[in-house]
Amino acid sequence: MKIAVLGAGLAGLSAAEELTRRGHEVVVIEKEPHPGGLAATIKRSGFEYDLGPHRFHTSNSEILDFVRGLPGIDLQELKRVSRIRLLDRYFDYPLALSNVLSTMPLHRGVGMMLSFLAEKVRGFYAPREQQSFEGWVLSRFGRGLFELYLAPYNKKLWGIEPSRLSADWASQRITVPSLVGLIRETVFPSKETVRSLISTFRYPRGGIGEISRALASGITGMGGSLLYSKEPLGLEKNGNGWRIALPDGHMECSKIINTIPVNRYTRLLGDLLPEDVHRSASRLKFRALVFLTVLLDGNIEPSDHWIYTSEDRYLFNRLSISRNFDPNVPSQVVFEYSCQAGDEVWNMPKDELLRSTIPGAEHLGLFSSDKVRGVDICRRSHAYPIYNLDYAENVARVLNALEDIPDSVTCGRQGMFRYNNMDHSIEMGKFAALEVLGEASVKTHFNWNENTWADG
Ligand SMILES: Cc1cc2nc3c(=O)[nH]c(=O)nc-3n(C[C@H](O)[C@H](O)[C@H](O)COP(=O)(O)OP(=O)(O)OC[C@H]3O[C@@H](n4cnc5c(N)ncnc54)[C@H](O)[C@@H]3O)c2cc1C
DSSP, rough: OOOEOOOSHHHHHHHHHHHHHHHHHHEEOOOOSSOOOGGOOEETTEEEEESSSOOOOOOHHHHHHHHSSTTTOEEEEEEOOEEEEEEEEEEEEEEOHHHHHHHHHHHHHHHHHHHHHHHHHHHHHSSSSSBBHHHHHHHHHHHHHHHIIIIIHHHHHHOGGGBBBBHHHHHHHHHOOOHHHHHHHHHHHOHHHHHHOEEEEETTOTHHHHHHHHHHHHHTTTTTTTOOOOOOOOOETTTTTTEEEOOOOOOOEEEEOOOOOOOHHHHHHHGOHHHHHHHHHHHHEEEEEEEEEESSSOOOOOOOEEEEEEEETTTTTTEEEGGGGTSSSEEEEEEEEETEEEEEEEHHHHHHHHHHHHHHHHHSSSOOOOEEEEEEEEEEEEEEOBBBBTHHHHHHHHHHHHSSSEEEOOOHHHHHHHOOOHHHHHHHHHHHHHHTTTSSOHHHHTTSOOOOOOOO
């Protein structure tokens, strides 16, 4: 059996690794010139950087053992340090009420507490709708925190109003402490609470891309092929198998595992899918990211792994400091700019983006323009699946239709339009491999609409 895997991110590589290890012929087709997808480490002209902060964490011991056991992988355990810059102060991330109240100007802290309590009272007589991010967050945190941080940050990240964002995004990613817990933590901030903020994560020495590098070399070592800088142009059903149109010819295979953006995949499938499915797929939108890496002379002060910047004075929405992940990396900061592919920020040349970034970096006390030794830019058009209000209906229609296409399976962050972490994509890839062998089902194992992965 020959299996084609579309995309060499962690999902595609994990599927390909599982299949080649079991003796199958596998060809991975990847549009970039390197493996790793969003979890790549970019290495070019003196630069080595991850695409934003990537910490490996998983509650699945099999996945942890698998990654730890990959050749050449040296997983370090690090204590997370991450903060939010707001009102010219630093707040702990994740947010903790005692820290917010002790750091906040008094009048704002009191206002926030009152709005939180008012929201709890309102919940008894006029509960808010729970479909939108806005309704979900307001009812749990009150208007004070919503207007100060949660609304501006999410507007910047997603490019849409919180009222048009699905509550699924919040319920999958925000942990809500109980009211009693909040009060207890505020009045008696315990050592336990402080400890829980300093969570740990794992990071491979040499960059997050070491995981995909190890997977890719394992695949080729076992006889699999990786075709880089290649995009499929069309997918045709061919009896019991597939014919894949490539820029330089055709490839025949018996099964396809897809991990590229689901709406690109549906376009490749063309007439194999009905019109209403194509309509739903075209309504699934992705948020893009531009990464600007600034190489510096001298050290960078903060010990944070990353810092969120929700305020408009910063064009970037987050920055990360590579050396705090791996001391062997040069002094550099990776800035992330959330945008839409093709918009003004997306098209900004790197020197102009640097000019727009320096005032923010100076304001944060990170560096001044005379410390800049080099700059690199990288753009990714499909960074985040956008959970707008009708996304779930559209995803369900598309994924259900794809289930009926024989000899194929779709998975991964892009392929399932699911806000995956790395471990989810690795696990999904492995399940997709088992599915083409008739031994498991991705959809049964991963109910994409279930809130079971709220650990990010
Ligand atoms: C800024 C940022 C920070 C993150 N931080 C963390 C973190 O701290 N911890 C964590 O666990 N996860 C994190 N993630 C998520 C993690 O990166 C992803 O979940 C994971 O890498 C997704 O893997 P994937 O294979 O499913 O998708 P991708 O990595 O997106 O892989 C898809 C692959 O398909 C390729 N492709 C696309 N179109 C085509 C085409 N037409 N033809 C051929 N190939 C194509 C792409 O180039 C890519 O290689 C972060 C993500 C981002 C964006």
